[in-house]
Amino acid sequence: MTDIVLGTTTSKIAVTLNLEELLATRLLVQGNSGSGKSHLLRRLIEQSAPYVQQVIIDPEGDYVQLADRYGHVVIAAQDYSAKGMEEIGARVRQHRYSAVLNLEHMQDIDGQMRQAAAFLRGLFEVEREHWHSVLVFVDEAQIFAPAGTEGSDESRKAVLAAMVNLMCRGRKRGLCGIIATQRLAKLAKNVAAECANFLMGRTLLDIDMGRASDLLGMERKKAEIFRDLTPGRFIGLGSAIARRPIEISIGSVETAGRGGTPTLVPPPPMPEGSVDEILFAAPQPTVIVERRPPPPPAPPMELVADLIEAAELAAPPPPLTVPEPTGDKPSFDDVIARVAADPGSRFMSASDLYQGFLQACRLVSLNGRTYDQATFRRKLAQARVGMLPMPEGDDDWRQAVAASDQFQDEDRAVFLLLAKAARQREACPPDSLLALVLGSQSSRRGRAILSHIETRGAVAVREDLSGRRIVGFPSLGWETEPGDPNL
Ligand SMILES: Nc1ncnc2c1ncn2[C@@H]1O[C@H](COP(=O)(O)OP(=O)(O)OP(=O)(O)O)[C@@H](O)[C@H]1O
Ligand SMILES: [Mg+2]
CATH class of the missing domain: 3.40.50.300 (P-loop containing nucleotide triphosphate hydrolases)
Structure with a gap:
């Protein structure tokens, strides 16, 4: 006793x-x-x-x-x-x-x-x-x-x-x-x-x-x-x-x-x-993401600033500006990158953007076999996260793009945005940024797309003990740092 x-x-x-x-x-x-x-x-x-x-x-x-x-x-x-x-x-x-x-x-x-x-x-x-x-x-x-x-x-x-x-x-x-x-x-x-x-x-x-x-x-x-x-x-x-x-x-x-x-x-x-x-580490992911050594740094995410600017310019969207003809002939990918970088493009439909792209190609006298609409949309998603043209010899990123092929436009853009953050070991982007890459200002929409990607098994989402989100890519061996989903 x-x-x-x-x-x-x-x-x-x-x-x-x-x-x-x-x-x-x-x-x-x-x-x-x-x-x-x-x-x-x-x-x-x-x-x-x-x-x-x-x-x-x-x-x-x-x-x-x-x-x-x-x-x-x-x-x-x-x-x-x-x-x-x-x-x-x-x-x-x-x-x-x-x-x-x-x-x-x-x-x-x-x-x-x-x-x-x-x-x-x-x-x-x-x-x-x-x-x-x-x-x-x-x-x-x-x-x-x-x-x-x-x-x-x-x-x-x-x-x-x-x-x-x-x-x-x-x-x-x-x-x-x-x-x-x-x-x-x-x-x-x-x-x-x-x-x-x-x-x-x-x-x-x-x-x-x-x-x-x-x-x-x-x-x-x-x-x-x-x-x-x-x-x-x-x-x-x-x-x-x-x-x-x-x-x-x-x-x-x-x-x-x-x-x-x-x-x-x-x-x-x-x-x-x-x-x-023992007490304070983030819970183990249900899907194990084997972390590989960090890849060489990729271009910085200027996208964030672009996207915020785009949101501010959202209503009404300015008309799409097409590239001016210059001495150096750009590639089709360069033209898509310019189209994607245009703040007004964020809130336009993919088929309108495709028409804009064809027009831009004509303006800079880019002839020959151009991309069909499906290829254009695929490349556009890549461009929207700032990864088009694809960096030379970047096999990691090539893998990410290949992995994104299981998705259509919007899912693909969110997948790539998150993959880019993971690859660069950056904080997981908030819902508002996921939405913006879709051309939407609804955070809920951004979150819904992420949930959809998750149900397809392409990513593993978990939270650390502070409620910050971590997104892992089991097939790529990458994982974002924790990020506040509600920023
Ligand atoms: N048995 C004790 N011997 C010496 N000092 C005491 C004793 N009980 C209380 N005190 C002192 O009296 C003061 C008030 O005590 P205490 O903070 O425990 O009150 P309390 O009932 O918890 O008040 P409250 O509800 O406001 O939190 C403190 O300074 C405490 O050190
Ligand atoms: Mg007391």
């Missing part, structure tokens, strides 16, 4: 808390602001750190110092997408890191709710083999299990569901919720009701006092003692603390089983490998 010392009674007798019993019965800490709840949680965390894995949901960044003294990993919630957050939650359990989820830099309560919900889901939804015991401390629990209607419906429902799972269904999975709140009346009743241990600090509002006496099964009059508590003093009650209410002066701070009775399992020694690789 593992007891930790919480503090002392008024007659200086040590009061202990039994950790095994706590795992099965959870704990609620309540007290007005300044009553010493966070100090109390810190005392619990510090004292229990050698015995059991710990996770702290920290809305104020109060617990980040635990990292230096006790080795907790601090997770900066604002750096990750909700999906990334869920994945990190799962990895924290799989690798049994003690961790602090720091939510202080989330912009609003809604964001705090969303990220905490995702993280808790990750902790909860792991395979049975990872159901080791872990204490989950939630400070300011009224944010994450509100009785009222704070935040958006979607975030509130998600975080409430995650908290109910933690408190009601967590025990079998080894999760033990320890929640602290300033305002019992603002905490969802079903979450508070799951706790069988209580530490009540100074409470002034009648409504909170009423809830506290209900929860503890105390007469209302007796609950009046909560009013007179000084900071750092709590009334403790519950199977892991004491069978009868006991006043405790909280001590100082320094900075598994399946079903049945949960047992304490201390976290193992730190796993080999760096925490960055």
Whole structure:
């Protein structure tokens, strides 16, 4: 049996808390602001750190110092997408890191709710083999299990569901919720009701006092003692603390089983490998892209500037300008490149552009067998990503063009744009750029074309933990760097 010392009674007798019993019965800490709840949680965390894995949901960044003294990993919630957050939650359990989820830099309560919900889901939804015991401390629990209607419906429902799972269904999975709140009346009743241990600090509002006496099964009059508590003093009650209410002066701070009775399992020694690789690396792609050594640099992507300029000039499109006749006779490819470079061409139909191309060829006296419309369209897609004429001896790019032959116009242009970024190890272009290469200003359209290409198996799309997109080309062995799809 593992007891930790919480503090002392008024007659200086040590009061202990039994950790095994706590795992099965959870704990609620309540007290007005300044009553010493966070100090109390810190005392619990510090004292229990050698015995059991710990996770702290920290809305104020109060617990980040635990990292230096006790080795907790601090997770900066604002750096990750909700999906990334869920994945990190799962990895924290799989690798049994003690961790602090720091939510202080989330912009609003809604964001705090969303990220905490995702993280808790990750902790909860792991395979049975990872159901080791872990204490989950939630400070300011009224944010994450509100009785009222704070935040958006979607975030509130998600975080409430995650908290109910933690408190009601967590025990079998080894999760033990320890929640602290300033305002019992603002905490969802079903979450508070799951706790069988209580530490009540100074409470002034009648409504909170009423809830506290209900929860503890105390007469209302007796609950009046909560009013007179000084900071750092709590009334403790519950199977892991004491069978009868006991006043405790909280001590100082320094900075598994399946079903049945949960047992304490201390976290193992730190796993080999760096925490960055284990917790924070992008998930492995489902389609393995074997990265080849980087190819020689190709021409820079001037396209981006061109495209943005094109978008600005979009309405109404200027008439297509055709090349002036010059001394040097251009090739058919040169003419297509000029046509593609014309800002007005972005928003014209392919058949109009073909007519423009034929006219331009006549103007520069390019005779002989010209391209048919299908070849023209194929070359146009290439030109639109700035790869026509094809650089001499560029076999890599030739392969990419050959791979793009499975697609028609629009799909081909997006495929080539992404392939170019991948080949040059550049960030994955955002949806808005995918759209622009199609002559569209709808990001949704850009994204739809990418999804279509993906369903054909030509590319493998994944996200890193921040929600940035990575597009891999399994047949070419190339992969883009992560890029924000929403820029
Ligand atoms: N047992 C204690 N011994 C010494 N100092 C304490 C004790 N409990 C609380 N304090 C001090 O009292 C102050 C308020 O405590 P704490 O921050 O824990 O309050 P809180 O209940 O978490 O308030 P809030 O709800 O505003 O976060 C802190 O400076 C803390 O160091
Ligand atoms: Mg606090």
